[in-house]
Amino acid sequence: MRIKVLFFGAAGDIVGKRDDELDVREGAAAKDVLDALAARFPKLAGHKLHIAVDQEYASPATAVHSDNEIAVFTAVSGG
Amino acid sequence: MRIKVLFFGAAGDIVGKRDDELDVREGAAAKDVLDALAARFPKLAGHKLHIAVDQEYASPATAVHSDNEIAVFTAVSGG
Amino acid sequence: MDFCEMTTERIDISSVARRVVPPECGATVTLDGYARRFTKKDGRVLETEHLVYEAYPEMALKEMQKLVARAKAEFEVSAVGIVHRTGRLEIGETSVVISVAAPHRRAAFAACEWLIKELKRTVPIWKKEVYADGEAWAEGESNA
Amino acid sequence: MDFCEMTTERIDISSVARRVVPPECGATVTLDGYARRFTKKDGRVLETEHLVYEAYPEMALKEMQKLVARAKAEFEVSAVGIVHRTGRLEIGETSVVISVAAPHRRAAFAACEWLIKELKRTVPIWKKEVYADGEAWAEGESNA
Numbered sequence: 001m002r003i004k005v006l007f008f009g010a011a012g013d014i015v016g017k018r019d020d021e022l023d024v025r026e027g028a029a030a031k032d033v034l035d036a037l038a039a040r041f042p043k044l045a046g047h048k049l050h051i052a053v054d055q056e057y058a059s060p061a062t063a064v065h066s067d068n069e070i071a072v073f074t075a076v077s078g079g
Numbered sequence: 080m081r082i083k084v085l086f087f088g089a090a091g092d093i094v095g096k097r098d099d100e101l102d103v104r105e106g107a108a109a110k111d112v113l114d115a116l117a118a119r120f121p122k123l124a125g126h127k128l129h130i131a132v133d134q135e136y137a138s139p140a141t142a143v144h145s146d147n148e149i150a151v152f153t154a155v156s157g158g
Numbered sequence: 159m160d161f162c163e164m165t166t167e168r169i170d171i172s173s174v175a176r177r178v179v180p181p182e183c184g185a186t187v188t189l190d191g192y193a194r195r196f197t198k199k200d201g202r203v204l205e206t207e208h209l210v211y212e213a214y215p216e217m218a219l220k221e222m223q224k225l226v227a228r229a230k231a232e233f234e235v236s237a238v239g240i241v242h243r244t245g246r247l248e249i250g251e252t253s254v255v256i257s258v259a260a261p262h263r264r265a266a267f268a269a270c271e272w273l274i275k276e277l278k279r280t281v282p283i284w285k286k287e288v289y290a291d292g293e294a295w296a297e298g299e300s301n302a
Numbered sequence: 303m304d305f306c307e308m309t310t311e312r313i314d315i316s317s318v319a320r321r322v323v324p325p326e327c328g329a330t331v332t333l334d335g336y337a338r339r340f341t342k343k344d345g346r347v348l349e350t351e352h353l354v355y356e357a358y359p360e361m362a363l364k365e366m367q368k369l370v371a372r373a374k375a376e377f378e379v380s381a382v383g384i385v386h387r388t389g390r391l392e393i394g395e396t397s398v399v400i401s402v403a404a405p406h407r408r409a410a411f412a413a414c415e416w417l418i419k420e421l422k423r424t425v426p427i428w429k430k431e432v433y434a435d436g437e438a439w440a441e442g443e444s445n446a
Binding site (some may be wrong): 171172176179181182183184185187188190191192193194195196201249250258261263264269270271274290298 | 314315316319320323325326327328329330331332333334335336337338339393395405407408411414415418419
């Protein structure tokens with residue numbers, strides 16, 4: 001299935017865009033999305049990445065679906 | 080010697096004025112001033128009083144002189 | 159950079175907080191104290207109509223300045239501002255603002271909390287609560 | 303009474319602090335965070351020229367609202383307001399204001415300190431420091 005991924009903060013600068021489309025298998029989990037991104041954007045590998053599914057922090061096992069809003073970002077630094 | 084005493088807060092309401100003159104012996108201490116006030120204004124007796132000499136908190140033994148600025152007041156409650 | 163002031167005018171919180179912004183700092187903690195309408199006393203709830211703050215002004219400023227000096231000696235803070243209002247205050251109006259700027263916010267929180275505790279204990283200012291049917295001087299939190 | 307907001311405009315501290323004044327309260331504690339000019343990094347002192355804050359806005363608001371709910375459950379506080387600015391900020395301009403009103407000031411201090419710590423840890427907002435000769439995303443204080 002094809003999913004859309006949003007990038008924020010350093011992650012956006014590293015991949016050079018603020019969103020991208022990605023193909024992952026049906027029933028993929030958050031961890032699979034991160035692995036697919038690391039393969040596609042090797043420079044992401046050195047960073048600790050967070051993934052949110054539908055605007056909630058997701059664990060590696062969280063299932064993702066094509067209609068989810070998926071976001072990937074480095075450690076937050078607001079305040 | 081004659082000293083002038085300023086009153087603040089509840090102490091001022093109890094004595095009914097914001098300052099007064101008082102006769103105490105030469106070389107009197109802060110404690111003597113409080114004793115003289117308690118004798119003159121019996122209603123002060125039920126209150127814990129503080130005394131300041133020249134705008135500094137004084138201990139009972141602090142010497143007072145006729146040219147000191149002496150102030151008597153109940154527990155502070157600002158803020 | 160530090161300042162202690164007494165005023166009979168309304169206190170604007172921003173104007174206190176924004177006066178303590180040194181370039182090495184990243185955070186300012188501000189305590190804003192104001193009159194509450196309802197006070198518990200002897201098991202009753204009293205409704206305050208307004209307040210009157212009286213000060214021994216020269217000594218109050220000296221005591222505030224001592225607190226600022228002690229705060230800067232005991233906490234890692236860069237700048238402290240204290241403004242206390244006196245005279246008549248309506249319910250909800252700010253009576254005191256204490257702002258503390260520090261390189262690290264932990265020290266700013268600790269110093270600001272210490273300053274308001276000490277101010278209530280040592281600075282010669284007195285609060286009178288005026289009710290519909292009377293008035294009373296507030297009792298201090300603890301004795302100097 | 304509680305509120306969480308994002309803005310690209312200047313934040314006025316008073317307008318945040320004075321929105322959280324319930325009648326049972328007597329104190330509001332406000333944290334005012336702002337850009338510092340000098341930052342230590344890898345043994346060097348970098349001079350920041352300006353900052354750019356980026357947010358994941360919908361999720362940031364949700365995370366702020368969760369923090370407010372947790373603060374009200376865990377501390378004896380009556381009202382919480384959080385406003386975070388995004389976009390370009392000059393040095394010294396306020397990036398975040400957190401105000402907490404409580405019947406007793408101790409809880410207001412504790413909740414405000416907890417809120418800024420958690421906000422920096424969990425709310426999806428990122429700070430980019432822009433120097434004369436480059437730029438860098440700030441590293442978070444800790445991981446969510």
